[in-house]
Amino acid sequence: MSSHAEEELRAEQQYLVHAHACLRSSRAQLLELAERARARPGDEEAVAWLEWRAEQLRDENKSPLFFGRIDGPEPRPCYIGRRHVSDEQDEPVVIDWRTPMAARFYRASPGQPMEVTRRRRFGFAADGALTSFDDEPLTENSVSAGLSELVIAEIERTHVGPMRDIVATIQPDQDEIVRTELASTLIVQGGPGTGKTAVGLHRAAYLLFEHTKLRRSGVLVVGPNDLFVRYISRVLPALGESQVVHLSVDELVAAKRKPVPETAEVAALKGDARMAQVLAAALWAGVRLPTEDTVVRESSPYVRIHPETVRELSEDLVAQRVPVARARAHLIERITAHVRRELETRGHAPSDADMRRIARAKSVRELAASVWPTVNPAQVLVDLFSDADLLGRAAEGVLTAEEQRLLLWPSAPASVGRAKWSLADRFLLDELASLVEPPTRFGHVVIDEAQDLSPLQLRAIMRRCVDSATLLGDMAQRTTPWAAGSWRAVAEHLGVPSRVLQLTTSYRVPRDIVRVANSLLPEISPELPPTVSGRHVPGALEVQASEDTADSLVELLRAAEQHPDSVGVVLADDRFTAVRRRLAAAGITAGLPHEDEAEHKFSLVPASLAKGLEFDHVVVLEPELITAAGQDGLRLLYIALTRAISRLTILHTGELPAALAAAR
Numbered sequence: 001m002s003s004h005a006e007e008e009l010r011a012e013q014q015y016l017v018h019a020h021a022c023l024r025s026s027r028a029q030l031l032e033l034a035e036r037a038r039a040r041p042g043d044e045e046a047v048a049w050l051e052w053r054a055e056q057l058r059d060e061n062k063s064p065l066f067f068g069r070i071d072g073p074e075p076r077p078c079y080i081g082r083r084h085v086s087d088e089q090d091e092p093v094v095i096d097w098r099t100p101m102a103a104r105f106y107r108a109s110p111g112q113p114m115e116v117t118r119r120r121r122f123g124f125a126a127d128g129a130l131t132s133f134d135d136e137p138l139t140e141n142s143v144s145a146g147l148s149e150l151v152i153a154e155i156e157r158t159h160v161g162p163m164r165d166i167v168a169t170i171q172p173d174q175d176e177i178v179r180t181e182l183a184s185t186l187i188v189q190g191g192p193g194t195g196k197t198a199v200g201l202h203r204a205a206y207l208l209f210e211h212t213k214l215r216r217s218g219v220l221v222v223g224p225n226d227l228f229v230r231y232i233s234r235v236l237p238a239l240g241e242s243q244v245v246h247l248s249v250d251e252l253v254a255a256k257r258k259p260v261p262e263t264a265e266v267a268a269l270k271g272d273a274r275m276a277q278v279l280a281a282a283l284w285a286g287v288r289l290p291t292e293d294t295v296v297r298e299s300s301p302y303v304r305i306h307p308e309t310v311r312e313l314s315e316d317l318v319a320q321r322v323p324v325a326r327a328r329a330h331l332i333e334r335i336t337a338h339v340r341r342e343l344e345t346r347g348h349a350p351s352d353a354d355m356r357r358i359a360r361a362k363s364v365r366e367l368a369a370s371v372w373p374t375v376n377p378a379q380v381l382v383d384l385f386s387d388a389d390l391l392g393r394a395a396e397g398v399l400t401a402e403e404q405r406l407l408l409w410p411s412a413p414a415s416v417g418r419a420k421w422s423l424a425d426r427f428l429l430d431e432l433a434s435l436v437e438p439p440t441r442f443g444h445v446v447i448d449e450a451q452d453l454s455p456l457q458l459r460a461i462m463r464r465c466v467d468s469a470t471l472l473g474d475m476a477q478r479t480t481p482w483a484a485g486s487w488r489a490v491a492e493h494l495g496v497p498s499r500v501l502q503l504t505t506s507y508r509v510p511r512d513i514v515r516v517a518n519s520l521l522p523e524i525s526p527e528l529p530p531t532v533s534g535r536h537v538p539g540a541l542e543v544q545a546s547e548d549t550a551d552s553l554v555e556l557l558r559a560a561e562q563h564p565d566s567v568g569v570v571l572a573d574d575r576f577t578a579v580r581r582r583l584a585a586a587g588i589t590a591g592l593p594h595e596d597e598a599e600h601k602f603s604l605v606p607a608s609l610a611k612g613l614e615f616d617h618v619v620v621l622e623p624e625l626i627t628a629a630g631q632d633g634l635r636l637l638y639i640a641l642t643r644a645i646s647r648l649t650i651l652h653t654g655e656l657p658a659a660l661a662a663a664r
């Protein structure tokens with residue numbers, strides 16, 4: 001390092017010390033203000049807010065206060081960090097990565113420098129000490145040198161434990177998506193490792209920063225399974241965002257008992273959007289208008305309500321299929337208003353207290369409940385699946401006779417409580433429950449692995465969201481029989497306008513591995529463009545033929561034991577138990593990743609659970625057995641191959657699947 005560079009480094013280190021001092025002083029000021037406010041009675045709200053702000057400014061030294069700097073367009077350099085820091089004069093010392101000024105750090109490029117003359121990225125040691133920087137001069141004539149070394153080092157830093165944030169190294173194509181306005185519902189199609197999950201989570205953090213209303217309504221992140229949700233759930237808290245709820249698809253329709261399995265054919269039918277029509281028809285078939293007069297005896301004098309009046313008062317609620325609980329409440333309000341008008345016409349002047357009593361009156365409540373009887377979604381579904389005539393009426397013109405036959409249970413359960421529900425049934429119950437009382441809604445929803453969701457699952461998620469969502473996925477990684485099948489079909493079920501954006505550069509997967517994975521695309525998703533890789537890692541791909549793959553695996557893992565890299569062995573689902581035992585017999589512990597708080601050095605991952613995960617070194621064990629898993633076999637293999645950050649070893653004993661053999 002030249003003496004000039006050393007001097008610069010020292011100056012940056014001092015700036016970091018200064019930033020820490022400013023942060024501490026701001027926090028001390030806030031705590032002092034909170035102390036003073038506490039002495040004033042009635043200022044509890046201000047105290048809570050000041051304490052919350054002070055908590056946010058706690059200097060825990062978990063991550064560096066800034067990670068980058070831009071020179072220009074401001075007279076002073078701008079330092080970019082995970083949160084804002086200002087000095088005693090309230091001048092910014094570090095600006096939050098989500099501000100418009102910070103966008104230039106991510107977006108400025110040679111050719112389009114956006115008035116930035118230089119981008120600087122900082123390198124830090126594990127203890128938080130600033131140890132290096134990397135400069136990129138930006139002028140209209142400069143040429144892009146590809147990913148900076150610090151970005152590559154960040155991507156290749158050993159991956160053990162849950163996913164971490166990428167705030168220091170977000171790439172321009174990703175930043176565009178992160179900062180798209182809240183009103184847009186986005187569908188992000190991207191190949192493996194293009195950063196979809198990371199982008200979705202950073203978008204949530206960005207939107208929470210930009211829109212205070214989201215802080216009240218919150219953000220929901222939905223992932224495919226518990227394993228995956230645990231893997232990603234620490235990213236947003238690390239970015240200081242706690243108003244986010246993470247749920248797996250199963251948790252969304254919380255069930256106490258484990259769902260019962262069912263055939264792919266039945267599950268796909270139950271996930272079909274037409275089922276929503278059938279359920280609505282079944283539920284609304286229960287709506288009955290009265291045929292006789294009702295006498296409201298709680299008013300003085302009595303008021304008689306004719307069936308025709310009830311029809312007039314509830315007509316629009318029925319026509320618009322207003323959710324049952326709400327419709328009933330509206331009708332009670334309307335009947336009460338009707339009673340008031342009747343009494344006034346007859347020369348009486350009922351007080352507000354009289355009217356409140358009438359709104360609570362038994363006769364009025366019973367009348368509303370006779371139009372919209374109390375519905376138990378489980379009872380509706382049990383009746384529907386146990387009674388061919390009932391199902392026939394609800395599904396008329398919607399489902400074929402054969403489809404109706406598929407839905408019917410061979411025998412009805414002894415009681416509703418004894419009914420056994422599949423995962424798809426749980427979404428039908430959720431659909432029915434929403435016709436009675438819509439669920440609480442979040443300001444924005446991020447849906448990961450959206451390519452795998454059924455139309456009914458998409459509906460369930462979208463009704464939990466106020467107006468916009470971010471869907472992330474890769475059609476080539478689609479592995480569920482109930483999936484909508486294309487982004488166009490997905491868009492149809494969202495209920496809001498949406499647009500599809502593409503990410504095509506993989507930051508995770510090295511070039512040689514991407515090439516092999518791309519060779520499967522013509523068979524699994526010919527409509528998609530091949531992924532390109534931003535990184536070349538010499539020796540990233542190794543293919544080993546072996547007489548006994550388990551023996552070879554033991555040997556390979558023993559050699560890896562001393563190395564800090566995470567290792568994930570992806571294998572056919574039905575090989576999991578046998579291989580785990582074989583490894584245990586050899587004294588090697590391996591289990592599902594993130595299974596418990598103690599992370600295993602070696603993860604053993606059934607191919608059907610590998611989606612979304614990643615490891616420094618991936619071993620794909622016996623690919624020929626993974627592809628044998630039915631029509632999704634090739635997709636599972638595509639997913640397995642692309643979990644690698646630095647190395648992929650394919651251990652096979654039989655013939656390699658044709659596409660792999662050709663691409664070697």
Ligand SMILES: Nc1ncnc2c1ncn2[C@@H]1O[C@H](COP(=O)(O)OP(=O)(O)OP(=O)(O)O)[C@@H](O)[C@H]1O
Pocket residue numbers: 151154155164165166169170171174190191192193194195196197198199474507508611612613614642
């Ligand atoms: N800009 C970036 N800087 C550093 N790391 C990145 C960047 N973009 C992506 N990564 C890393 O690449 C890996 C893949 O990211 P992510 O899981 O978000 O991709 P994905 O598109 O969801 O992949 P998949 O489809 O395989 O699940 C992660 O480790 C992520 O941290």
